[in-house]
Amino acid sequence: MSKKSGRGNPPKHSRFKKGVSGNPKGRPPKSRKDQLVIDIISEFRNILTAYREGGRAKRASRLELMLKKLVNSALEGDARSAEVLFKLRAKASKSSGAKSQKFIVEDWVPDFEGQTGEQKTRAHARENEIDLADPGEEAGSPATEPPGSPSSSPNASREE
Incomplete structure:
Protein backbone atom coordinates (compact mmCIF):
# COMPACT_ATOMS: atom_id res chain seq x y z
CA MET A 1 0.00 0.00 0.00
CA SER A 2 1.58 3.17 -1.16
CA LYS A 3 0.55 6.50 0.38
CA LYS A 4 1.99 8.55 -2.43
CA SER A 5 -0.09 11.26 -4.01
CA GLY A 6 0.37 13.32 -7.08
CA ARG A 7 -0.55 12.98 -10.73
CA GLY A 8 -2.77 9.91 -11.19
CA ASN A 9 -2.97 9.30 -7.42
CA PRO A 10 -5.20 11.95 -5.81
CA PRO A 11 -5.61 11.88 -2.02
CA LYS A 12 -8.45 9.62 -0.74
CA HIS A 13 -10.55 12.52 0.56
CA SER A 14 -10.69 14.25 -2.86
CA ARG A 15 -11.40 11.20 -5.04
CA PHE A 16 -14.74 10.71 -6.81
CA LYS A 17 -17.31 9.30 -4.40
CA LYS A 18 -19.42 6.35 -5.55
CA GLY A 19 -23.00 7.27 -6.38
CA VAL A 20 -22.40 11.02 -6.31
CA SER A 21 -22.60 12.99 -9.52
CA GLY A 22 -19.71 15.17 -10.54
CA ASN A 23 -22.20 17.77 -11.75
CA PRO A 24 -24.87 18.26 -9.04
CA LYS A 25 -26.84 20.74 -11.20
CA GLY A 26 -27.29 18.12 -13.91
CA ARG A 27 -26.51 18.10 -17.59
CA PRO A 28 -27.23 21.36 -19.42
CA PRO A 29 -30.08 21.16 -21.95
CA LYS A 30 -29.15 20.58 -25.56
CA SER A 31 -29.45 23.57 -27.78
CA ARG A 32 -31.88 23.39 -30.67
CA LYS A 33 -29.05 23.43 -33.21
CA ASP A 34 -27.49 20.29 -31.69
CA GLN A 35 -30.60 18.20 -32.25
CA LEU A 36 -30.79 16.03 -35.29
CA VAL A 37 -33.45 16.84 -37.86
CA ILE A 38 -35.14 13.48 -37.20
CA ASP A 39 -35.47 14.37 -33.50
CA ILE A 40 -37.08 17.70 -34.35
CA ILE A 41 -39.53 16.00 -36.73
CA SER A 42 -40.38 13.34 -34.13
CA GLU A 43 -41.00 16.01 -31.52
CA PHE A 44 -43.18 17.99 -33.93
CA ARG A 45 -45.33 15.06 -35.07
CA ASN A 46 -46.05 13.91 -31.50
CA ILE A 47 -47.48 17.26 -30.36
CA LEU A 48 -51.17 17.00 -29.50
CA THR A 49 -53.37 19.20 -31.64
CA ALA A 50 -57.04 20.12 -31.16
CA TYR A 51 -59.45 19.53 -34.05
CA ARG A 52 -63.19 19.24 -34.61
CA GLU A 53 -64.91 16.08 -35.77
CA GLY A 54 -68.67 15.78 -35.94
CA GLY A 55 -69.09 19.05 -34.05
CA ARG A 56 -67.01 17.86 -31.10
CA ALA A 57 -63.56 19.05 -30.11
CA LYS A 58 -60.99 16.28 -30.02
CA ARG A 59 -57.22 16.03 -29.56
CA ALA A 60 -54.78 13.83 -31.43
CA SER A 61 -51.14 13.84 -32.41
CA ARG A 62 -50.19 15.49 -35.65
CA LEU A 63 -49.07 12.13 -36.98
CA GLU A 64 -52.54 10.66 -36.37
CA LEU A 65 -54.16 13.66 -38.07
CA MET A 66 -51.84 13.32 -41.05
CA LEU A 67 -52.69 9.62 -41.42
CA LYS A 68 -56.39 10.34 -41.02
CA LYS A 69 -56.21 12.92 -43.81
CA LEU A 70 -54.31 10.46 -46.04
CA VAL A 71 -56.91 7.76 -45.48
CA ASN A 72 -59.80 10.14 -46.19
CA SER A 73 -58.26 11.42 -49.40
CA ALA A 74 -57.46 7.86 -50.51
CA LEU A 75 -61.09 6.88 -49.89
CA SER A 96 -41.65 -3.01 -36.49
CA GLY A 97 -41.72 -6.73 -37.13
CA ALA A 98 -45.51 -6.56 -37.12
CA LYS A 99 -47.20 -9.89 -37.50
CA SER A 100 -50.78 -10.79 -38.08
CA GLN A 101 -52.71 -11.56 -34.96
CA LYS A 102 -54.92 -14.56 -34.44
CA PHE A 103 -58.06 -14.30 -32.39
CA ILE A 104 -59.58 -17.35 -30.78
CA VAL A 105 -63.33 -17.09 -30.51
CA GLU A 106 -65.10 -19.42 -28.17
CA ASP A 107 -68.82 -20.13 -27.87
CA TRP A 108 -69.72 -18.81 -31.31
CA VAL A 109 -72.96 -20.08 -32.80
CA PRO A 110 -72.75 -21.45 -36.35
CA LYS A 120 -68.82 -17.75 -41.14
CA THR A 121 -66.23 -14.99 -41.57
CA ARG A 122 -66.59 -15.08 -45.36
CA ALA A 123 -70.37 -15.05 -45.07
CA HIS A 124 -70.18 -12.05 -42.76
CA ALA A 125 -67.90 -10.23 -45.22
CA ILE A 130 -74.16 -6.53 -49.93
CA ASP A 131 -75.28 -4.00 -47.32
CA LEU A 132 -72.76 -1.43 -48.56
CA ALA A 133 -73.27 -2.02 -52.27
CA ASP A 134 -77.07 -2.21 -52.37
CA PRO A 135 -78.89 -0.87 -49.31
CA GLY A 136 -82.23 -1.73 -50.90
CA GLU A 137 -81.49 -5.47 -50.79
CA GLU A 138 -83.99 -7.60 -48.91
CA ALA A 139 -83.19 -7.85 -45.22
CA GLY A 140 -84.62 -11.36 -44.97
CA SER A 141 -82.26 -12.97 -47.49
CA PRO A 142 -80.07 -15.71 -46.01
CA ALA A 143 -76.53 -14.60 -45.13
CA THR A 144 -74.99 -18.03 -45.47
CA GLU A 145 -76.01 -21.22 -47.11
CA PRO A 146 -75.05 -24.67 -45.93
CA PRO A 147 -72.43 -26.52 -47.98
CA GLY A 148 -73.95 -28.69 -50.66
CA SER A 149 -76.98 -26.47 -51.18
CA PRO A 150 -77.79 -25.87 -54.88
CA SER A 151 -76.89 -22.17 -54.92
CA SER A 152 -73.54 -22.66 -53.13
CA SER A 153 -72.19 -25.19 -55.62
CA PRO A 154 -70.22 -23.85 -58.60
CA ASN A 155 -72.26 -25.93 -61.10
CA ALA A 156 -75.61 -24.52 -59.96
CA SER A 157 -75.61 -21.67 -62.49
CA ARG A 158 -74.90 -24.09 -65.41
CA GLU A 159 -77.78 -26.41 -64.57
CA GLU A 160 -80.40 -23.67 -64.49
Whole structure:
Protein backbone atom coordinates (compact mmCIF):
# COMPACT_ATOMS: atom_id res chain seq x y z
CA MET A 1 0.00 0.00 0.00
CA SER A 2 1.58 3.17 -1.16
CA LYS A 3 0.55 6.50 0.38
CA LYS A 4 1.99 8.55 -2.43
CA SER A 5 -0.09 11.26 -4.01
CA GLY A 6 0.37 13.32 -7.08
CA ARG A 7 -0.55 12.98 -10.73
CA GLY A 8 -2.77 9.91 -11.19
CA ASN A 9 -2.97 9.30 -7.42
CA PRO A 10 -5.20 11.95 -5.81
CA PRO A 11 -5.61 11.88 -2.02
CA LYS A 12 -8.45 9.62 -0.74
CA HIS A 13 -10.55 12.52 0.56
CA SER A 14 -10.69 14.25 -2.86
CA ARG A 15 -11.40 11.20 -5.04
CA PHE A 16 -14.74 10.71 -6.81
CA LYS A 17 -17.31 9.30 -4.40
CA LYS A 18 -19.42 6.35 -5.55
CA GLY A 19 -23.00 7.27 -6.38
CA VAL A 20 -22.40 11.02 -6.31
CA SER A 21 -22.60 12.99 -9.52
CA GLY A 22 -19.71 15.17 -10.54
CA ASN A 23 -22.20 17.77 -11.75
CA PRO A 24 -24.87 18.26 -9.04
CA LYS A 25 -26.84 20.74 -11.20
CA GLY A 26 -27.29 18.12 -13.91
CA ARG A 27 -26.51 18.10 -17.59
CA PRO A 28 -27.23 21.36 -19.42
CA PRO A 29 -30.08 21.16 -21.95
CA LYS A 30 -29.15 20.58 -25.56
CA SER A 31 -29.45 23.57 -27.78
CA ARG A 32 -31.88 23.39 -30.67
CA LYS A 33 -29.05 23.43 -33.21
CA ASP A 34 -27.49 20.29 -31.69
CA GLN A 35 -30.60 18.20 -32.25
CA LEU A 36 -30.79 16.03 -35.29
CA VAL A 37 -33.45 16.84 -37.86
CA ILE A 38 -35.14 13.48 -37.20
CA ASP A 39 -35.47 14.37 -33.50
CA ILE A 40 -37.08 17.70 -34.35
CA ILE A 41 -39.53 16.00 -36.73
CA SER A 42 -40.38 13.34 -34.13
CA GLU A 43 -41.00 16.01 -31.52
CA PHE A 44 -43.18 17.99 -33.93
CA ARG A 45 -45.33 15.06 -35.07
CA ASN A 46 -46.05 13.91 -31.50
CA ILE A 47 -47.48 17.26 -30.36
CA LEU A 48 -51.17 17.00 -29.50
CA THR A 49 -53.37 19.20 -31.64
CA ALA A 50 -57.04 20.12 -31.16
CA TYR A 51 -59.45 19.53 -34.05
CA ARG A 52 -63.19 19.24 -34.61
CA GLU A 53 -64.91 16.08 -35.77
CA GLY A 54 -68.67 15.78 -35.94
CA GLY A 55 -69.09 19.05 -34.05
CA ARG A 56 -67.01 17.86 -31.10
CA ALA A 57 -63.56 19.05 -30.11
CA LYS A 58 -60.99 16.28 -30.02
CA ARG A 59 -57.22 16.03 -29.56
CA ALA A 60 -54.78 13.83 -31.43
CA SER A 61 -51.14 13.84 -32.41
CA ARG A 62 -50.19 15.49 -35.65
CA LEU A 63 -49.07 12.13 -36.98
CA GLU A 64 -52.54 10.66 -36.37
CA LEU A 65 -54.16 13.66 -38.07
CA MET A 66 -51.84 13.32 -41.05
CA LEU A 67 -52.69 9.62 -41.42
CA LYS A 68 -56.39 10.34 -41.02
CA LYS A 69 -56.21 12.92 -43.81
CA LEU A 70 -54.31 10.46 -46.04
CA VAL A 71 -56.91 7.76 -45.48
CA ASN A 72 -59.80 10.14 -46.19
CA SER A 73 -58.26 11.42 -49.40
CA ALA A 74 -57.46 7.86 -50.51
CA LEU A 75 -61.09 6.88 -49.89
CA GLU A 76 -62.19 9.83 -52.01
CA GLY A 77 -60.22 8.39 -54.91
CA ASP A 78 -56.83 10.09 -54.67
CA ALA A 79 -54.46 7.48 -56.10
CA ARG A 80 -51.32 9.20 -54.82
CA SER A 81 -52.62 9.14 -51.22
CA ALA A 82 -53.48 5.46 -51.53
CA GLU A 83 -49.99 4.74 -52.86
CA VAL A 84 -48.38 6.62 -49.95
CA LEU A 85 -50.54 4.70 -47.48
CA PHE A 86 -49.53 1.35 -48.94
CA LYS A 87 -45.84 2.31 -48.83
CA LEU A 88 -46.14 3.46 -45.21
CA ARG A 89 -47.87 0.22 -44.27
CA ALA A 90 -45.18 -1.89 -45.95
CA LYS A 91 -42.40 0.11 -44.31
CA ALA A 92 -44.05 -0.10 -40.88
CA SER A 93 -44.55 -3.85 -41.11
CA LYS A 94 -40.90 -4.36 -42.08
CA SER A 95 -39.42 -2.10 -39.42
CA SER A 96 -41.65 -3.01 -36.49
CA GLY A 97 -41.72 -6.73 -37.13
CA ALA A 98 -45.51 -6.56 -37.12
CA LYS A 99 -47.20 -9.89 -37.50
CA SER A 100 -50.78 -10.79 -38.08
CA GLN A 101 -52.71 -11.56 -34.96
CA LYS A 102 -54.92 -14.56 -34.44
CA PHE A 103 -58.06 -14.30 -32.39
CA ILE A 104 -59.58 -17.35 -30.78
CA VAL A 105 -63.33 -17.09 -30.51
CA GLU A 106 -65.10 -19.42 -28.17
CA ASP A 107 -68.82 -20.13 -27.87
CA TRP A 108 -69.72 -18.81 -31.31
CA VAL A 109 -72.96 -20.08 -32.80
CA PRO A 110 -72.75 -21.45 -36.35
CA ASP A 111 -75.50 -20.55 -38.82
CA PHE A 112 -75.80 -24.18 -39.89
CA GLU A 113 -74.53 -27.60 -38.88
CA GLY A 114 -70.82 -28.12 -39.63
CA GLN A 115 -70.04 -24.49 -40.47
CA THR A 116 -66.43 -23.50 -39.81
CA GLY A 117 -65.23 -20.18 -38.47
CA GLU A 118 -63.69 -19.32 -41.85
CA GLN A 119 -67.00 -19.95 -43.63
CA LYS A 120 -68.82 -17.75 -41.14
CA THR A 121 -66.23 -14.99 -41.57
CA ARG A 122 -66.59 -15.08 -45.36
CA ALA A 123 -70.37 -15.05 -45.07
CA HIS A 124 -70.18 -12.05 -42.76
CA ALA A 125 -67.90 -10.23 -45.22
CA ARG A 126 -70.29 -11.00 -48.09
CA GLU A 127 -73.20 -9.77 -46.00
CA ASN A 128 -71.42 -6.47 -45.29
CA GLU A 129 -70.53 -6.03 -48.97
CA ILE A 130 -74.16 -6.53 -49.93
CA ASP A 131 -75.28 -4.00 -47.32
CA LEU A 132 -72.76 -1.43 -48.56
CA ALA A 133 -73.27 -2.02 -52.27
CA ASP A 134 -77.07 -2.21 -52.37
CA PRO A 135 -78.89 -0.87 -49.31
CA GLY A 136 -82.23 -1.73 -50.90
CA GLU A 137 -81.49 -5.47 -50.79
CA GLU A 138 -83.99 -7.60 -48.91
CA ALA A 139 -83.19 -7.85 -45.22
CA GLY A 140 -84.62 -11.36 -44.97
CA SER A 141 -82.26 -12.97 -47.49
CA PRO A 142 -80.07 -15.71 -46.01
CA ALA A 143 -76.53 -14.60 -45.13
CA THR A 144 -74.99 -18.03 -45.47
CA GLU A 145 -76.01 -21.22 -47.11
CA PRO A 146 -75.05 -24.67 -45.93
CA PRO A 147 -72.43 -26.52 -47.98
CA GLY A 148 -73.95 -28.69 -50.66
CA SER A 149 -76.98 -26.47 -51.18
CA PRO A 150 -77.79 -25.87 -54.88
CA SER A 151 -76.89 -22.17 -54.92
CA SER A 152 -73.54 -22.66 -53.13
CA SER A 153 -72.19 -25.19 -55.62
CA PRO A 154 -70.22 -23.85 -58.60
CA ASN A 155 -72.26 -25.93 -61.10
CA ALA A 156 -75.61 -24.52 -59.96
CA SER A 157 -75.61 -21.67 -62.49
CA ARG A 158 -74.90 -24.09 -65.41
CA GLU A 159 -77.78 -26.41 -64.57
CA GLU A 160 -80.40 -23.67 -64.49
